[in-house]
């Protein structure tokens with residue numbers, strides 16, 4: 001499947017056939033691609049928990065405002081952000097030349113240590129990029145997906161035994177779509193969301209920024 005077709009095909013699907021299952025091998029193939037996602041300093045601030053067990057999915061549904069896709073999907077994958085991923089730097093950089101390690105390891109430590117906001121931002125950024133790879137990889141293999149943040153993070157952390165260094169960033173549920181796809185939901189026009197050079201610059205089509213547009217001329221009387 002061409003990449004643009006994968007992008008067009010991906011929708012957030014809410015209705016799944018609960019009889020469909022996903023094997024370890026299929027999950028393995030997906031995650032072999034997911035781990036190729038980018039992350040700052042290549043720290044890979046992510047951990048995934050794949051839940052297929054029906055009783056656990058039902059408990060997750062209860063923690064997710066009763067959203068049925070959590071229970072009917074083939075697998076509910078919690079994408080976690082790893083707050084202390086910077087501590088993995090020695091392992092990640094051990095194959096690089098000594099002079100690179102001498103530069104990078106102190107730099108990474110200085111960037112993250114004692115900075116909870118940066119640790120959290122980075123965990124959310126990297127985990128979100130990995131979640132997107134997961135959804136596109138799944139779509140390319142015929143799985144429907146839905147990203148989800150509609151859940152109680154504390155209840156989910158408890159249910160899945162998360163340690164304090166891991167935060168639940170989002171679920172991605174995967175399954176076989178039951179109902180026909182809904183029409184694509186509204187998107188802002190590209191002219192509105194892409195600006196050239198500066199925020200008040202022109203759009204791609206040369207359209208002036210809305211705030212720079214002159215007010216329309218008043219309608220002539222009697223028109």
Ligand SMILES: Cc1cc2nc3c(=O)[nH]c(=O)nc-3n(C[C@H](O)[C@H](O)[C@H](O)COP(=O)(O)O)c2cc1C
Nearest residue numbers: 010011012013014067146147148149150151170185
């Ligand atoms: C971070 C995030 C959280 C979301 N949480 C939920 C959710 O809890 N339940 C749900 O049904 N859809 C959820 N969605 C799906 C959005 O509603 C959906 O992406 C959006 O309406 C655009 O539709 P599309 O994905 O089909 O293009 C979430 C999407 C994102 C990116």
